[in-house]
Each structure stands twice: as structure tokens, then as C-alpha cells.
Amino acid sequence: MPTNLTYTQLLEDNAWLRKSGDSFYFQCTTRTVQESKLFPVNPYIALSYYNAWYRWPELVRKISASMSPEEVGDRAREVSSYVNAISLSTIPNFFLGGRQFLIDMGMINPTDSLDDIHEVLDFSRRANLAYHRQTGHVLNSDNSNRAQILPERALQVFEADAIGCVPGDRLHSAVAGFLATASQYAFLKNCECRLGIHNSGPYQVGANEMLVRDFVDLAEGDYPWLDGVASEIEHNNLTMPVIMKDTHFNIVDDWGSFEATPSYDHDNVVAVGLYTSDYLSDGYIPVHMENAGDLADYLDLLREKMADATSQLWKRMAGWSRDQMIDAGSLVYYGVFKDFAHFAGTYEQDDWCMLDERANRMKPLMNDEYGRDAIAEVVGFISLTSQQESPYVMSRYAAQPADMWSAIPYAVLHDAPSTATAGPIRPGVTSLEPKTALYTTTRGKLTQDECNAAAKGFVPKVFEDGGRYLDDQWVKNNAASDRARRLYEATQEHSRHLQGRGSLLQREDIEKIRNG
Amino acid sequence: MSQPQVLDDKWGKKAMTPTVEHFHRAVREVVAERFAASGRAWEDFVHDLACEITAEDLQAVEKSLLDTGYTFETSAHVSLAESPEKYKPLAVVSDSGNQVTDDEGRKVVGTGDNVFSAPDLTGTARFVGTVDVVMEMLLGGVPPDTIAIIDDSGGTLTAPILEGFAGVICMGGTVRSHLGILTREYNIPCLMAAELDGLADGDKIHVQYSKPATDAYAERDESARVRISKIS
Numbered sequence: 001m002p003t004n005l006t007y008t009q010l011l012e013d014n015a016w017l018r019k020s021g022d023s024f025y026f027q028c029t030t031r032t033v034q035e036s037k038l039f040p041v042n043p044y045i046a047l048s049y050y051n052a053w054y055r056w057p058e059l060v061r062k063i064s065a066s067m068s069p070e071e072v073g074d075r076a077r078e079v080s081s082y083v084n085a086i087s088l089s090t091i092p093n094f095f096l097g098g099r100q101f102l103i104d105m106g107m108i109n110p111t112d113s114l115d116d117i118h119e120v121l122d123f124s125r126r127a128n129l130a131y132h133r134q135t136g137h138v139l140n141s142d143n144s145n146r147a148q149i150l151p152e153r154a155l156q157v158f159e160a161d162a163i164g165c166v167p168g169d170r171l172h173s174a175v176a177g178f179l180a181t182a183s184q185y186a187f188l189k190n191c192e193c194r195l196g197i198h199n200s201g202p203y204q205v206g207a208n209e210m211l212v213r214d215f216v217d218l219a220e221g222d223y224p225w226l227d228g229v230a231s232e233i234e235h236n237n238l239t240m241p242v243i244m245k246d247t248h249f250n251i252v253d254d255w256g257s258f259e260a261t262p263s264y265d266h267d268n269v270v271a272v273g274l275y276t277s278d279y280l281s282d283g284y285i286p287v288h289m290e291n292a293g294d295l296a297d298y299l300d301l302l303r304e305k306m307a308d309a310t311s312q313l314w315k316r317m318a319g320w321s322r323d324q325m326i327d328a329g330s331l332v333y334y335g336v337f338k339d340f341a342h343f344a345g346t347y348e349q350d351d352w353c354m355l356d357e358r359a360n361r362m363k364p365l366m367n368d369e370y371g372r373d374a375i376a377e378v379v380g381f382i383s384l385t386s387q388q389e390s391p392y393v394m395s396r397y398a399a400q401p402a403d404m405w406s407a408i409p410y411a412v413l414h415d416a417p418s419t420a421t422a423g424p425i426r427p428g429v430t431s432l433e434p435k436t437a438l439y440t441t442t443r444g445k446l447t448q449d450e451c452n453a454a455a456k457g458f459v460p461k462v463f464e465d466g467g468r469y470l471d472d473q474w475v476k477n478n479a480a481s482d483r484a485r486r487l488y489e490a491t492q493e494h495s496r497h498l499q500g501r502g503s504l505l506q507r508e509d510i511e512k513i514r515n516g
Numbered sequence: 517m518s519q520p521q522v523l524d525d526k527w528g529k530k531a532m533t534p535t536v537e538h539f540h541r542a543v544r545e546v547v548a549e550r551f552a553a554s555g556r557a558w559e560d561f562v563h564d565l566a567c568e569i570t571a572e573d574l575q576a577v578e579k580s581l582l583d584t585g586y587t588f589e590t591s592a593h594v595s596l597a598e599s600p601e602k603y604k605p606l607a608v609v610s611d612s613g614n615q616v617t618d619d620e621g622r623k624v625v626g627t628g629d630n631v632f633s634a635p636d637l638t639g640t641a642r643f644v645g646t647v648d649v650v651m652e653m654l655l656g657g658v659p660p661d662t663i664a665i666i667d668d669s670g671g672t673l674t675a676p677i678l679e680g681f682a683g684v685i686c687m688g689g690t691v692r693s694h695l696g697i698l699t700r701e702y703n704i705p706c707l708m709a710a711e712l713d714g715l716a717d718g719d720k721i722h723v724q725y726s727k728p729a730t731d732a733y734a735e736r737d738e739s740a741r742v743r744i745s746k747i748s
Binding site (some may be wrong): 030 | 521529530570571577602633670701703
């Protein structure tokens with residue numbers, strides 16, 4: 001039967017599908033196929049695509065019933081979490097990757113599961129729109145690879161409270177050590193993928209630029225393999241605003257990766273801060289930012305704890321079977337959607353840490369060579385038979401007669417047969433040890449039910465009194481109002497230098513406050 | 517349109533790689549046979565549990581390729597360790613015997629792309645390619661002046677010992693790969709996409725890390741690549 005979707009919905013779905021594929025092509029082809037001698041990376045990536053295809057539509061419906069994608073995007077912009085530019089940009093691609101493989105193997109047609117496709121694409125597009133509303137773009141790549149996510153009120157606090165440092169002093173050295181160790185730990189705990197690291201910016205800070213660096217899911221939480229080894233890490237998400245001199249961040253891309261001109265040199269770091277936040281916090285909470293010595297001490301301690309966790313975790317992972325490695329890696333990729341459930345208060349471990357039996361059945365194909373070549377063909381060479389188009393076509397980046405994701409044929413609006421859904425989630429399987437530890441949040445270590453109850457009952461202070469809709473464009477003409485003052489003061493609540501300073505501060509004021 | 521559409525593809529072509537072509541074509545054939553036997557319309561067939569492709573079907577697809585004598589290339593060591601019958605042995609660094617020499621008359625045993633510019637470095641090449649070697653260095657410490665030769669552009673195999681390396685030479689990836697990102701954070705000089713010829717474990721080598729960082733978006737420029745010279 002023809003679909004119930006409208007022409008406008010299909011036009012929007014296909015436009016988002018194509019934009020996502022183009023962005024993904026650029027990202028993937030500037031990195032080559034990922035590999036690891038420890039993890040079978042590409043087999044687990046391919047498997048995660050199937051799991052996304054089969055499970056996300058129903059989980060999107062479950063999240064949507066509790067919170068709209070726009071509200072999750074708006075809340076995510078106020079804190080650091082797994083809902084960020086990299087996860088938001090990858091959601092359509094991981095999902096459509098499963099669809100493309102199945103189309104290529106003749107297991108589905110481009111006209112199948114159209115309601116499922118619409119659910120996921122529409123949800124992810126709307127969440128991206130809200131998250132990126134500060135610049136009015138959908139992806140960072142639309143904004144010349146700039147990730148200017150945060151409003152003035154948050155950036156003023158980051159700048160005002162940033163603690164100065166110079167090469168050779170304790171804080172400067174501690175920051176370098178922390179960033180390296182946190183990056184290393186993030187790659188390992190995410191089974192070789194970069195999803196635990198995110199950057200936003202650059203933000204202009206006078207003659208300097210600020211990059212806001214996020215490390216997420218660091219502590220005992222959603223990933224069962226962190227139980228025990230991460231018990232000493234007290235904050236699940238950490239954010240470090242870094243102010244740099246003589247450095248222009250010319251690229252902060254759709255995966256939150258940065259490049260700089262001249263290339264990033266730690267000697268150019270002039271000030272930093274450290275914060276934690278999550279779906280239960282009112283914005284960013286400073287971490288050991290009393291003074292430079294306090295912050296340096298804590299960063300050194302964190303570095304020791306993360307290095308220890310890295311060693312313990314590596315030993316655990318090195319003892320895993322191939323099946324366990326593939327299950328863990330695929331769940332990290334598949335899990336790019338999981339924090340939506342945390343924001344909405346609908347998180348269930350089995351939704352996010354199991355492979356659907358329909359995805360699991362694909363494992364016999366997932367040898368290293370097939371995984372590598374299938375991923376390379378689908379996202380790099382665009383060479384699968386199902387991806388080919390009319391010989392007149394020149395696609396956006398690849399300039400070849402092929403596109404990454406098959407569009408939905410519009411004939412389904414007339415008389416072409418189609419199907420609506422692949423059906424509900426089926427039983428999940430996993431070879432991993434079950435989760436036993438509590439979930440680390442800004443409100444302490446909680447059970448799953450406590451996390452969900454807290455999320456359902458939480459309204460951020462900056463959302464009160466219609467604050468959710470008070471953007472910088474509104475502030476521009478209403479900065480002297482009580483509502484603007486309350487909005488800014490809610491963001492300034494934990495600030496050392498700006499608490500209670502309100503909405504009339506200009507950047508020059510921030511600089512004076514910083515300089516004492 | 518009431519059939520598997522990939523079977524009737526105006527612009528279709530073979531996949532680029534043999535395993536993808538074999539696997540996908542074989543699955544298409546199984547689906548087509550099952551669909552024809554069902555006597556049903558595609559939209560009634562496609563999500564029907566009774567008609568689904570199963571893990572057993574896919575095992576048969578894999579077997580059909582292995583039965584031809586084909587073996588798979590390995591990425592992760594665990595794959596080869598668990599199923600040695602399915603995988604080719606790991607490649608080793610070859611020695612053509614035709615190496616050019618540098619300005620000081622030393623054999624150039626490799627080149628690579630520089631992640632960032634750092635002082636040139638002399639050290640001992642040590643191949644760090646297996647879990648066992650990493651575990652040994654994790655427990656016993658990384659020997660001083662180790663320039664790690666890593667056949668892995670990822671950041672996990674060497675995660676617990678990376679900080680101990682004086683330099684890194686990676687035989688894969690690009691300067692934007694995970695290992696490139698991590699070595700930049702640790703300020704450990706690193707070459708990516710290295711091509712080696714005649715380098716052996718334990719060789720004393722000199723690496724021109726002082727060359728400018730490689731532009732990830734530019735075409736490959738041989739003259740810009742960093743040389744690795746063998747001292748002894």
C-alpha cells in the first residue's frame with residue numbers, strides 16, 4: 001500500500017538523508033577506515049548499524065512520548081552529555097547504514113519501513129535544529145565547520161572564571177597531562193571510537209579563541225565494562241574550556257574534532273576551566289576551580305585515576321573474546337542515541353546494551369575483512385550496487401554517480417507498494433557481563449529508576465518562565481529586563497566571578513573582571 | 517516493484533571488494549529464492565518472521581566463500597587467534613634490498629606523514645604489535661628511547677603504554693587517525709601512513725620529525741614525507 005507520509009515529509013526526509021550522507025562522506029574519507037589490532041572495529045561498526053536500524057524506531061517513539069526532540073536538543077545545549085554534535089550528526093548515518101546494507105543484500109527495498117525511517121530522521125533532524133539553534137544551522141559543516149553552540153551567558157561564565165596559566169607552571173603542565181590521558185582513556189573505554197570526545201567552538205575571546213572540550217561517560221554508568229575499573233572517577237562528564245592565543249581553530253567539524261592554524265600547540269594555552277554537568281544538572285558545575293593550585297592538584301589526581309582505570313580496563317578488554325569485543329564496540333556506536341533516553345527519563349539498560357536478535361544473526365558475516373571492506377565501500381568508496389545512480393550524477397563530495405544512502409522513492413505517494421515498519425524490538429542478546437554498579441550523575445550514584453525519576457521531575461532553571469525560548473537574539477533587545485537578568489543569573493549561579501551579575505555585562509566587563 | 521529491487525537495478529554494478537560482492541550476492545540469491553517460493557507479494561513477505569534470513573543462512577554464505585580456499589585478511593589479533601583457519605597470517609615488514617641512502621649515507625628504511633613538527637629523534641625501533649608485547653611493557657616498563665613501530669592507527673592496543681614511547685611510527689591511517697590525535701595530545705613525535713622497507717626490531721634509527729606537519733587534505737607529496745634512516 002502507498003505510504004501515509006506526505007510529500008513534504010518525504011522531501012524533508014530525503015533532504016536530511018542526503019545532507020547527512022554528504023557530511024558523513026567528508027568525515028569518513030579524511031580519516032581512512034578505522035582499524036585496531038585490539039578491537040575488530042569495522043565488524044562492530046557494521047553490526048551497530050543493523051542494531052540501530054532494528055531498534056531505534058521504537059526507542060524514538062518511547063523517548064518522544066516523554067520529551068520532544070526539540071526539548072532534548074535545547075537541554076543538551078545547556079550541559080555536556082552524549083547528546084552533542086558528534087552523536088547528533090551520526091544518528092541518521094548509523095541508522096541508514098543498516099538500511100543500506102539490507103537493501104544491498106536484497107533483504108529490504110528502499111520502499112520498506114517508511115514510518116520507521118521517518119521517525120528516526122525527523123527526530124534527529126529536529127534535535128539537531130534545536131541543538132544548533134544559536135547559529136541557525138543544522139550541522140557544524142553548514143557553518144563552515146564551526147561549532148558555535150553556546151549562548152553568551154554560558155560563554156561569559158567560562159571566560160570570566162577561566163584560570164590563567166603559562167608554559168612551565170603547574171596548571172599548564174597539569175592541563176596537558178590531563179587532556180592526553182583523558183583522550184587516551186576515552187578512546188579505550190569507547191572501544192576505539194571517538195564518541196567520548198567532543199569539542200565546541202571556536203568562540204572569539206578578544207584576540208584569542210576558546211575551544212570547549214568535553215569528555216563524556218567517564219565514570220561508572222551505562223557501559224557495564226566500566227563497573228569497578230572506573231569506580232574512582234567521580235564525574236561522568238567533564239568539560240574544559242580552553243582559551244588559546246595565536247591559534248585559529250579553522251575546523252571544528254561534525255564529529256567535534258578540531259584543527260588549528262598554526263597547528264595546536266599546548267604552549268599557546270592561556271587559561272582553562274573545569275566543569276561537570278549532565279541531564280540532571282542546572283548547567284555547568286565548576287570542579288576544583290577555587291584557584292590555580294587547587295585545579296592543578298585535581299587534574300593531576302584525575303590523570304592518575306584515569307591512567308589507572310586505563311590500565312585496568314585494558315587488561316579486562318585484552319582478555320575479552322572476539323564476540324565480547326564486537327558486542328561492546330557495537331553498543332558504543334549504537335548508543336549514540338542513549339542519552340536522549342536519559343534526558344527523557346526513559347532509559348532502560350536492556351534497550352541500550354543489547355543486540356537485537358535480528359542484528360545478532362548477521363554475525364556470521366562479520367569477519368575482519370568483510371567488516372573493513374563493507375564499511376569502506378558503503379561510506380568511503382560509495383561502491384555498493386545499491387548506491388549507484390544515473391551516470392549523469394556527480395555527487396557532492398565524491399563527484400561520482402553514486403550517493404551514500406538510497407533516497408525514498410516518491411512513487412510511494414502514488415501507487416508503489418511500501419511497508420511501514422520492521423516491527424517492534426525483539427529480544428536482545430549480549431556476551432558481556434551484566435551491569436552491576438550504580439549510575440554516576442551530578443546528583444550522586446543512582447539506580448536506573450532513580451535516574452529516570454529524577455529526569456522526569458527536572459526542569460532546568462534556565463527553562464523556567466519561558467526561559468527555554470530566550471535566545472541571544474531576544475537578549476539583544478531585552479537585556480535590561482528582569483527576565484533576562486534572571487536567565488543570566490541562573491547560568492551564573494556557580495560562577496566565582498559572575499554570580500548575580502546579571503545580563504548587562506559586555507565582553508570588556510568580563511575582561512576587566514578577569515583581570516581583577 | 518513487488519520484488520527485491522536490487523535484482524532489477526538499472527545502474528547497479530559489482531561491489532569493489534571480493535568478500536562484499538560474494539556475501540551480498542549470495543544473500544540476494546537466498547532472499548530471491550525464498551521470496552519466489554513464498555508466492556506472496558513483497559510487502560507481505562519482507563517482514564514475515566517465517567521467511568527471514570537466519571544466522572544459519574549466513575553461516576552457509578560464509579562457508580561458500582571459505583570452501584573456495586579463500587581466507588580473510590586480519591585486522592584484530594583476536595580474530596586470527598580464535599579462528600586461524602579463516603584468516604591469512606599477518607604480514608611482516610619486507611626488505612627489498614634496494615633502499616636509497618640519505619645525505620649521511622644511511623639506508624632510508626621508511627617514510628611517513630608527520631603528525632606535528634618536533635625535534636629529530638634517534639632511538640631504538642621496537643615492534644609493538646600484539647597484546648603480549650603490550651602486556652610485557654605494561655608490567656616491565658617501556659625500554660628507554662623506544663620508537664614504537666605500530667601496525668595499527670587506533671589508540672587502544674597501546675593505550676596503557678603509549679605515554680612511555682619516545683616516538684611512534686605507524687604503518688597505517690592518516691595524521692587524523694586516532695593514534696595521530698593521541699600522540700599530538702601526549703606530545704610524542706609520530707609518523708602515520710609509514711611505508712617500511714628493511715626495518716627490523718631492535719634497529720637503531722634516526723627520524724626526521726622536524727619536518728613540517730603533513731596537510732591531511734593535500735595530495736601525497738613524496739618530498740614532504742619524513743625519512744626514517746637506519747643507523748645500526
